[in-house]
Amino acid sequence: MTALSYPAQARAWPADADAAVPYWVYSDPAIYQAELQKIWYGPHWLYVGLECEIPDVGDWKTTTLGERPVVMVRSAENEISVVENRCAHRGVKFCQSRFGHSEELVCPYHQWSYALNGDLQGVPFRRGVRRQGGMPADFDLGANGLSKLRVEAVNGVVWATFSADTPSFREYLGERFWKHYTRVYDGRKLQVLGYNRQHIPGNWKLMQENIKDPYHAGLLHVFFATFGLFRADQKSAVDMDDTGRHGILISRKGEQQANDVTGDMRNFQGDLALADPRILDVVQEFPGEETVGMITVFPSVILQQQVNSLTTRQIVPKGPGAFDFHWTHWCYADDTPEMRLRRTRQANMFGPAGFVSADDGEVIEMTQQGASGSPEANMILQMGGRDIMPTDHQVTETAVRGMYRYWREVMGL
Ligand SMILES: [Fe+2]
Structure with a gap:
């Protein structure tokens, strides 16, 4: 975790623990960085979009979860994938539009291409050019795809999480909130x-x-x-x-x-x-x-x-x-x-x-x-x-x- 930016004594929580909250929760950059790691990239389900925004295979929508850009894509008839919008090669945010449709995801920088589910499928000049250059022989396409999130589409809403520890979406809501949720998302x-x-x-x-x-x-x-x-x-x-x-x-x-x-x-x-x-x-x-x-x-x-x-x-x-x-x-x-x-x-x-x-x-x-x-x-x-x-x-x-x-x-x- 990043070092705290205020002196430690300023960080003491008020005695009236639940009924008073200090204002540094709104402004401390170190607290904010910790929130990204522990909350946004931690064991929580994040809203991505609606299933109906990407009705056909190949349809995609871009959005941002925490500070990480992602692509929500209909990768197969009954499959929605959420992948980080960050080329595995050099970090390029390869999708710039809000919505689009394509057969594959291609980075404009060096044209690395990915299947709709994020698997790396093509690296130009992988075997070199006229026996020069190219990727090492042991470079594994299978191990170098886009970063994939866990996804649940629940009654029309797409949720994703960066963490392997997040329980199922229904468990995450709890039974009472599952009832509240399905009252409208039925x-x-x-x-x-x-x-x-x-x-x-x-x-x-x-x-x-x-x-x-x-x-x-x-x-x-x-x-x-x-x-x-x-x-x-x-x-x-x-x-x-x-x-x-x-x-x-x-x-x-x-x-x-x-x-x-x-x-x-x-x-x-x-x-x-x-x-x-x-x-x-x-x-x-x-x-x-x-x-x-x-x-x-x-x-x-x-x-x-x-x-x-x-x-x-x-x-x-x-x-x-x-x-x-x-x-x-x-x-x-x-x-x-x-x-x-x-x-x-x-x-x-x-x-x-x-x-x-x-x-x-x-x-x-x-x-x-x-x-x-x-x-x-x-x-x-x-x-x-x-x-x-x-x-x-x-x-x-x-x-x-x-x-x-x-x-x-x-x-x-
Ligand atoms: Fe209000």
Whole structure:
């Protein structure tokens, strides 16, 4: 592990272990390097994409896991491979486009060629030219392919891990979260509606925290508070897996109606009206009475079900102080045209300029600005008590505490 960049005493964890987290977790370069090794390249499943993005053999999509570029490729009819986008020869990131289709993967530098599953199949001038040069006689093609990740495609979503120690994806989620996951990813075919991308100048964990924090939802977001899509006076719950790393915020939609609770919300606007109210045309489609299920799968993705808007939000860390955020809005392949349009309209609440999500991008940036100058100060994480357990309300930071307890364990802090 890289040497720590702050003096050791600055690294002592606060006495109130679960309910206080020091701000150096957002800014220390050595901590960030350790996170890449222990979390992103460690025994965790990372979101790569949707199966439907690469329907035919030879289709590929590029993305980044941690800081490592990868290619997700349909390598056979029923096989998806994820390989590092780094030529085994000299390290070239050989695929530069976001999407493509090819018979094989070829590096432009010296034209080393790989089968779609990453096996090395051709090295130009391997036997030399006119008896000069060439690779050593014992050079083994079989031992010099692309770096291959373990892959699981689970009900339309492709997951990969760099580690041999990661348990199966279902075990990684745990049984309760397997139920949460399959509520929306139930085996029906998915289809992409569109993409958004943004760069947020804040630590990657702030995005995980944001979707483990129902406390802010009805306070920060004028849209949520006013139109009652996600607010503290509604029937809600927070669940997490046994490790604390995954979380879900569950809620049932309310109305634009003042009550004893909305009085505490500066952002509640009783007289605000939408010029086009069709964005609030919500249809109950999943089992149960919940209209919101926001899952954080640690560390790489948020699986959003906000009313009828379905989205994966991939986190791509870019150093300690920033991350890229890749939104994929999707629908079921068998949706009616009306439902597609409804999901597309509701997607306007999310993404970089969404009526709701623009607020989150901004406060994450503002948190990084406020916190990074004082690495030794601590945040206060006492809302809902100091313990870590599932709750049946929104007025809590329990899932944020759960994530940091797990994070400390993995990081050995
Ligand atoms: Fe938010």
